[in-house]
Amino acid sequence: MTDDSTAGSPAPAAPSPLDGYAGDPAVRAEWDGIYAERRQLWSGRPxxxxxxxxxGLTPGRVLDVGCGEGADAVWLARGGWDVTALEVSGVALERAAGHARDAGVTVRWVHxxxxxxxxxPASFDLVSAQYPALLRTPDAAAERALTAAVAVGGVLLLxxxxxxxxxxxxxGGFDPADYVWPSMVTAHLGDDWVVEVDEQRARVAPEGGAGAHHTDDLVLRARRLR
Structure with a gap:
């Protein structure tokens, strides 16, 4: 073996967003299958x-939960946010990373x-979860993970x-009892939180992409006080 450290050596490859997946392999496989069925699943717009x-928020550190193909993450990064984007599907993350490269923005990917x-813990000024498929557990693990990530003074947007x-x-296997909904997160918030928005409103739906037929959103915005 020789020491190939000359100036002409190629630079090491950038880490793949797929490195070090943490989670249930069956969940990853399910979502990889969903994304693989279509060349583009979502609209590509935030x-x-x-x-x-x-x-009205000052850009800071943001966690994009379930970033999909990266439209929200790229938009936030363009707006000056320091973005960490989390996703279970490797297929989606590869697409998201490509969109970020094309846009010339930096995003920290978590597979x-x-x-x-x-x-x-307590390290994000904004935790954004847009239409997430969070599995419900007896110990409210997803609810606790969402709230634990928000910094004091920060905002949770679900x-x-x-x-x-x-x-x-x-x-098709969908049972609402299997998933976490905004009302469950609201019920989990203690007196160290203030709910700023908790409402149903008409959805501003981008053209194209899965989910475009939904007309109304449930919006929960809460701020951590301490």
């Missing part, structure tokens, strides 16, 4: 509720489920499609 709610990501939580289980 979610309207995110754009509206972030308008993990929210509850397995080992995120630094947006979901209205009416999904009351749907009947379907033949």
């Amino acid at each position: 979610n309207g509720a995110l754009v509206a709610e972030v308008a 993990a489920t929210l509850t397995d990501a080992a995120l630094p 947006v979901h499609h209205a009416g999904m939580d009351t749907r009947q289980p379907d033949e």
Whole structure:
């Protein structure tokens, strides 16, 4: 073996966003399959509720939970935010990383489920979860992970499609009882939080992409006081 450290040696490759997946392999495989079925699953534009709610915030550190193909993460980075984006699907993360490169922005990618990501506690000025598929557990693990990531003075923004939580289980395997909904997160908040927005509103839906048929959002915005 020789020491190949000459000036002409190629630079080491940048780390892949797929390095070090943390979480249930079955969850990753399910979402990889969903993304692999289509060349582009989402519209490629930031979610309207995110754009509206972030308008008055000073850019800081943000965690994008379930970043998908990266539209929100790229938009936030362009707006001056220091972005960490988390996603279980490796297929989606590869697309997101490509969009970030094309946009010339830097995003820190985390390939993990929210509850397995080992995120630094109380370290994000904004935690944004736009239509996340967070699995419900008896110990409220997802709810605790969402709130634990928010810094003192920071904001948790959770947006979901209205009416999904009351749907009947379907033949495709969807059962609302399996997932975390905004009302569950609201119930988890203690007196060290203040709820700034908790409402149903008409959705500003981008054209194209999955989910475009939903007309109303549930929007929860809460600030951590201490």
